[in-house]
Amino acid sequence: MKLPESQVAVLEAASATDERTIADLAKATGLKPETVTGAVFELEDEDLLSVTERTEESVSLTEEGEEYAEGGLPEIELYEAAIDAGAGDAPIQMGQAIGASGLGGPQVNIALSNYARKGYGTIDSGEITADPDADSDDDAEASALAALAAGESVADADVLDQLESRGLVERSESTVRSATLTDDGVTAMMEGIEAAETVGQLTPEMLTSGEWRDVEFAEYNVAADAERMDGGKVHILRQTANRVKDVLVGMGFEEMDGPHADADFWINDCLFMPQDHPARTHWDRFALSNPTEIGDLPEDLVDRVHSAHLEGVGDHGEGYHSPWDEDFARAIALRGHTTSLSMRYLSGYAQGELEPPQRFFSVEKVYRNDTLDPTHLLEFFQIEGWVMAEDLSVRDLMGTFEEFYAQFGITDIQFKPHYNPYTEPSFELFGNHPETGELIEIGNSGMFRPEVLEPLGVECDVMAWGLALERLLMLMYGFEDIRDVHGTLCDLELLRNVEVIH
Numbered sequence: 001m002k003l004p005e006s007q008v009a010v011l012e013a014a015s016a017t018d019e020r021t022i023a024d025l026a027k028a029t030g031l032k033p034e035t036v037t038g039a040v041f042e043l044e045d046e047d048l049l050s051v052t053e054r055t056e057e058s059v060s061l062t063e064e065g066e067e068y069a070e071g072g073l074p075e076i077e078l079y080e081a082a083i084d085a086g087a088g089d090a091p092i093q094m095g096q097a098i099g100a101s102g103l104g105g106p107q108v109n110i111a112l113s114n115y116a117r118k119g120y121g122t123i124d125s126g127e128i129t130a131d132p133d134a135d136s137d138d139d140a141e142a143s144a145l146a147a148l149a150a151g152e153s154v155a156d157a158d159v160l161d162q163l164e165s166r167g168l169v170e171r172s173e174s175t176v177r178s179a180t181l182t183d184d185g186v187t188a189m190m191e192g193i194e195a196a197e198t199v200g201q202l203t204p205e206m207l208t209s210g211e212w213r214d215v216e217f218a219e220y221n222v223a224a225d226a227e228r229m230d231g232g233k234v235h236i237l238r239q240t241a242n243r244v245k246d247v248l249v250g251m252g253f254e255e256m257d258g259p260h261a262d263a264d265f266w267i268n269d270c271l272f273m274p275q276d277h278p279a280r281t282h283w284d285r286f287a288l289s290n291p292t293e294i295g296d297l298p299e300d301l302v303d304r305v306h307s308a309h310l311e312g313v314g315d316h317g318e319g320y321h322s323p324w325d326e327d328f329a330r331a332i333a334l335r336g337h338t339t340s341l342s343m344r345y346l347s348g349y350a351q352g353e354l355e356p357p358q359r360f361f362s363v364e365k366v367y368r369n370d371t372l373d374p375t376h377l378l379e380f381f382q383i384e385g386w387v388m389a390e391d392l393s394v395r396d397l398m399g400t401f402e403e404f405y406a407q408f409g410i411t412d413i414q415f416k417p418h419y420n421p422y423t424e425p426s427f428e429l430f431g432n433h434p435e436t437g438e439l440i441e442i443g444n445s446g447m448f449r450p451e452v453l454e455p456l457g458v459e460c461d462v463m464a465w466g467l468a469l470e471r472l473l474m475l476m477y478g479f480e481d482i483r484d485v486h487g488t489l490c491d492l493e494l495l496r497n498v499e500v501i502h
């Protein structure tokens with residue numbers, strides 16, 4: 001009989017009387033476990049080997065578990081400190097025992113919540129007692145942690161359950177396969193088996209030399225266990241940004257681009273944001289120290305914006321009548337919204353004068369000095385967009401959003417009247433979080449005011465919006481903390497496992 005080399009090696013390493021696991025066979029043959037698994041399945045098909053499977057549970061310490069295996073469980077530290085401080089005789093102040101134990105931060109709560117459960121003593125109205133008969137050397141959880149740290153196994157399932165619920169151990173299951181030679185296998189071995197050289201991979205050299213004609217190729221076994229490979233993939237945020245771009249292009253929009261660090265003029269002044277508006281102070285804004293200002297601004301636009309701020313526009317216009325400082329407008333900051341791009345395009349500065357109808361969008365980063373929390377980061381992606389046309393109404397605005405969000409399976413958006421200095425009317429958009437059911441804010445929108453449009457030289461209506469890409473992602477994928485997908489705390493498992501949608 002002629003068999004591929006790896007199969008011959010496995011047959012030679014297998015026994016008719018003892019079960020050998022894949023790991024044993026890999027060690028004996030020097031082959032990779034996945035190669036051995038493949039060979040074992042082939043040989044099982046040929047009735048030369050019989051294969052059994054069992055599930056094996058493995059238990060490993062988490063980082064916190066390792067910490068306690070080494071330094072001791074917090075409740076034991078507390079017990080020992082309490083005994084030393086005399087709590088074995090009479091109750092003592094809890095603060096005293098905690099101070100003496102040297103425990104700090106979250107470990108104090110961990111100690112307190114396990115102390116009474118494990119019979120080390122009682123905790124009542126700020127006082128703690130310690131049971132002098134309790135034996136902290138005989139703590140089942142501590143012993144189990146020590147055993148696991150030493151690479152031994154722990155049989156007590158209740159203790160393991162407890163440690164698992166405390167987040168100190170992780171349990172996982174794996175399939176262990178073992179093989180034994182069958183009678184046919186033994187016979188074949190006695191008759192002698194020859195190794196046929198097989199080739200695992202076709203190479204360009206084999207193709208050019210023609211060698212491929214003569215070699216024997218190894219068969220693939222798609223059922224064999226293989227090592228897990230976490231290949232690179234496009235981050236879901238980027239994936240969704242690309243999808244958003246495709247959808248908007250499909251709806252007839254063109255893409256805008258422009259500077260991340262820009263003059264306040266484009267970020268705020270063009271938007272009729274008064275220079276003393278709270279959002280324009282250092283609280284919200286990341287200013288640039290070098291360079292501090294932009295030299296190149298279109299002078300006539302600066303004059304028209306200046307005049308709109310002072311006196312408003314039209315015959316009955318009202319401005320802010322407060323000082324307007326051109327240097328303040330030239331100052332550079334990281335853009336807090338991409339509406340700066342809309343201003344650059346609508347004014348004709350980016351691409352020259354635009355004739356209605358026009359539709360533009362961008363999916364770009366914006367920067368805000370917010371406090372970090374589950375729904376806020378210092379930077380996020382904004383889906384900016386606007387439509388310029390004669391006679392637009394709020395119905396067009398709402399219809400556009402309904403059409404846009406429906407492409408992502410979101411059909412229950414809600415609108416709430418809102419205020420922006422640059423749009424009238426204005427609407428905030430909300431969507432229902434698929435997991436928590438909570439209504440979350442997903443965007444802001446409105447019809448640009450004449451005080452914005454007139455200085456820009458736009459004579460028709462413009463409806464516009466800024467939507468948060470990350471919030472759209474939350475509605476699509478159901479995660480609750482933005483930091484799961486972004487930044488140092490991101491959940492790599494979630495990012496690896498999330499379905500790729502094209």
Ligand SMILES: N[C@@H](Cc1ccccc1)C(=O)O
Pocket residue numbers: 336337338339420423444445446464465466467
């Ligand atoms: N700039 C607004 C979004 C917006 C853009 C255009 C018009 C209305 C609202 C924001 O960042 O929230």
